[in-house]
Amino acid sequence: MKNSVVVVDDHTLLLQAIGGLVKDFDDFEVQYLCKNGQELLDKLKNPANIPDVVLMDINMPVMNGIETTQILTKEYPQIRVLALSVEESEETILKMLRAGAKGYLMKDTKSSILNEALKQVLSKGYYHTNTVSKLLVNSLHKEDEAIQLKEREKEFLQHACTEMTYKEIADKMFLSPKTIEGYRDSIYEKLNIKNRIGLVLYAIRNGLFTP
Missing domain, CATH: 1.10.10.10 (Winged helix-like DNA-binding domain superfamily/Winged helix DNA-binding domain)
Known part of the structure; x- marks a missing residue:
């Protein structure tokens, strides 16, 4: 049985493209697509719509990825959130991880890495690249x-x-x-x-x- 994934992104073309990538992975299937965090939360009111993993964008109208992830962490802790964004700032990455995201990937990530990240988020509970780890280390203050x-x-x-x-x-x-x-x-x-x-x-x- 394949693991279910929901993609949340306000850019329609990217949303469909990311969904298409995930559909090609042997171990995963796309349950549905959402254009913002509020749309996702509305969907989750139906227990049948609760996925294994959410691929979450950061900057979105209505409700952004950080706010949405905070709510998911509190109300749906069984859902693993993996951030997928163009945002590279240390502050944004740190906020997203503190909100409860289990990993942070850039949108230009290779499909093979995305596939591996999804697998590790489910098997180990988290996934982070060396680049993101270094960014977080460098962002630390005293x-x-x-x-x-x-x-x-x-x-x-x-x-x-x-x-x-x-x-x-x-x-x-x-x-x-x-x-x-x-x-x-x-x-x-x-x-x-x-x-x-x-x-x-x-x-x-x-x-x-x-x-």
Whole structure:
């Protein structure tokens, strides 16, 4: 059974072109297309319209990609959002990831990379290119220096940068999964991030993990 994808983009030709690319992927099918975030949210009121992944543009009328992703993260956490935009600014990328996007791709990305990104977003929970990672690292200011993490939180953070599941991290640290979830939620709140990619980027920026 193929995984369902919804494409959200206000440019009709791009919307159709991206949909056409996804249709050619063996493991994915396009469930439907939307021209803005509000149109997507209206569609999602019907449970039958909830997809596995949303390919989200950023700049759109009525409701933009960042606002829409924030709502999806809160109300439809099972949907994986993958940003697909022409926006290259560090600020925009960071805002989108903090809103809950699981990855960020440029619209000129090769179809093979888009295919791989969709697969990894579903299998690993996130996908980011080296270029986007470097942009995010360069966008960091000294605001992180004021954040204090406990030693066990730092240890958890280092493990979170690997491909280990949270259960495997719990076993590694000889702690219960519930305690690990507590560490994760505490760090999310301290760092003002919403996903695992944020943990990885913070750890790289602060020398806690070397990829």
